[in-house]
Amino acid sequence: MERTESMLAQTRPPGVADVDPGSVLLPGHDVPLGRYTTVRRLLPQRARRMVGAWCFVDHFGPDDVAQRPGMEVPPHPHTGLQTVTWLLDGEILHRDSLGNVQPIVPGQLNVMTSGNGIAHSERSPATHPPVMHGVQLWVALPDPARAGAADFAHHADLPRWRDGDLDVTVLVGEFAGQRSPAVVHTPLVGVQLELRGEAPTTMALRPDFEYAVLAMSGSAEAAGVGFEPGALLYLGSGRRELTVRGGAGARLLLLGGTPFEEPLVMWWNFVGRSHEEIAAAREAWMAGDGRFGVVADDSAPPLPAPALPTTRLKARDRTGGLHG
Numbered sequence: 001m002e003r004t005e006s007m008l009a010q011t012r013p014p015g016v017a018d019v020d021p022g023s024v025l026l027p028g029h030d031v032p033l034g035r036y037t038t039v040r041r042l043l044p045q046r047a048r049r050m051v052g053a054w055c056f057v058d059h060f061g062p063d064d065v066a067q068r069p070g071m072e073v074p075p076h077p078h079t080g081l082q083t084v085t086w087l088l089d090g091e092i093l094h095r096d097s098l099g100n101v102q103p104i105v106p107g108q109l110n111v112m113t114s115g116n117g118i119a120h121s122e123r124s125p126a127t128h129p130p131v132m133h134g135v136q137l138w139v140a141l142p143d144p145a146r147a148g149a150a151d152f153a154h155h156a157d158l159p160r161w162r163d164g165d166l167d168v169t170v171l172v173g174e175f176a177g178q179r180s181p182a183v184v185h186t187p188l189v190g191v192q193l194e195l196r197g198e199a200p201t202t203m204a205l206r207p208d209f210e211y212a213v214l215a216m217s218g219s220a221e222a223a224g225v226g227f228e229p230g231a232l233l234y235l236g237s238g239r240r241e242l243t244v245r246g247g248a249g250a251r252l253l254l255l256g257g258t259p260f261e262e263p264l265v266m267w268w269n270f271v272g273r274s275h276e277e278i279a280a281a282r283e284a285w286m287a288g289d290g291r292f293g294v295v296a297d298d299s300a301p302p303l304p305a306p307a308l309p310t311t312r313l314k315a316r317d318r319t320g321g322l323h324g
Contacts, residue, residue, distance in 0.1 A: 023225050024048065024234040028059065037063070037071050037132075042214060042232040044266065049316070051212040051234065052257015053186045055081070055140045055266065059216060059230055061133030062089060070124025070132050075295040075302040077285045078114035080146040080271035082139040084182075084190065085110040085122075086171055088216060088251060090132035096120035097293025100152045106134075109155040109171055111182045113141070117281070118150035119292040121300065135216065135253060137190070139172075140260055140271050145185040155181050165197030166244070173257075176203065188257040193244060195220065195252075200245035210237035211256040218250025263315035268305055275313040282308060 026048055028040030042057040043050065060071075071092055085092065087106045094102045094110055097119040104110045112120060124132065140146075159170040159178035168175070172182045173189035180190075189209070195201075195218070205211060212234045213222045220227065222244045227233050235242070237259065244252060265272045270281045282305045284291040295302075 023223050023236065025225060025227055026232045026234055028230050028232065031058075033058070033060070033071075033073060035072055036065075036069050037073075040230045048212075048232075048234050050140070050260055051210055051255050052188055053140045053142070053184075053260045054137055054188070054190075054212075054255050054257060055260075055264065055271065056138030057214065057232065057255070058136045059214060060135070061131065062217070063132050064130060065090070065124065065128065065132045066130035070128050071122055072124070073122040074300040075119050075121045075298055076269055077117060077119045077281070077292040077305075078112075078269050079117050079277075079281045080141050081114050082141060082184070083110070083112045083114075083120075084137040084139060084172060085134065086136075086192070086253075087132075087134035090129050090134065091125060092132075092134075093123050093125050094120060094152075095123075095295050095298045096152055097295050098150060098152055099296045101297055102152070102154045104154065107156075107158075107169075109158060109180075109182060111153050111155070111172070113145075113151040113183070115141070115146065115148040115150040117284070117291040117293075118152075119295050119302065121295050121298045123298075133217070135214070137255070138271070139184065139186075139188065140262070140264055142186055142260075142262055146271070151183075153182065157181075162196075163203075164201055165195060165199045166201040167194040167196060168192070169194075175254075186257060186260065189254070190256075191254040193252040193254055195244070195246050195248060195250040197248055198245060200243050202241050202243040205239045205242050206256070207238050207240050208258055209256040210259055211235040211239065211242070211254065213242075213244070214253040214255065216251045216253055218247050220244060220246030220250040220252055222252070265313045265315045267308075267313055273315055278313055279308060
């Protein structure tokens with residue numbers, strides 16, 4: 001999915017320490033994506049830059065696309081990250097420069113690893129379901145994975161089980177002794193929690209992880225804080241358990257990971273470590289020099305990169321501190 005605006009690293013909320021069992025409720029803001037889709041961007045924003053290696057969270061829908069094209073994102077590049085796509089409703093067709101052409105529907109997972117460079121497009125098929133609803137997330141790749149080969153994986157079968165009134169699906173990482181088949185490069189977890197009743201459910205967490213919960217549908221409460229769809233509740237680190245509750249049918253996304261220590265420069269669709277890296281990636285994309293390849297079976301013109309800002313891009317650590 002394309003970044004449609006230039007966003008540098010942001011700082012953590014004032015007074016939030018590295019080990020903080022407090023919580024911060026973060027509302028999203030609307031960002032146009034392509035011609036027909038608007039997403040709610042939860043990360044990055046000024047109050048919270050990352051959660052573990054999760055550096056970008058877009059929540060879209062539920063949107064009525066019965067008489068509309070749905071998602072239409074032409075070929076665009078990525079470096080230094082993984083994209084994680086998860087649908088609650090609808091269908092998206094992924095195409096990439098490795099030659100993959102893969103539809104994704106609810107309950108399935110797409111994970112694309114950019115390594116040093118990849119290009120892809122995302123479109124609703126001509127005949128598609130009437131509602132589109134889902135998330136796309138980015139994971140910052142550490143050294144040396146960010147300089148490695150690109151890859152793509154589609155996972156139709158994921159660990160799923162019921163715990164009382166809670167249905168659990170592990171998208172990435174390990175949770176409650178169950179591990180997703182998706183390959184990740186840092187200690188990381190992503191779990192869908194679907195509530196089947198109003199009884200509270202308590203689950204174990206890793207105190208060395210920092211966590212956040214995204215409300216995707218339905219009203220819910222986590223760690224005693226109520227929140228509505230399209231909001232992200234940052235939970236900090238140091239927690240050993242989490243209690244969630246809400247109305248039947250509420251769906252939450254629990255994200256977590258060890259704090260990511262490598263400074264990042266995030267600009268457009270690139271995640272790097274320096275201004276020079278980002279400028280080189282932009283130049284390669286605009287020159288079509290082969291670094292990103294050509295997206296399979298997609299004849300649409302590739303998206304041009306915006307102009308670089310007039311000031312030098314600065315790397316920032318997870319607390320928002322400047323480097324270089």
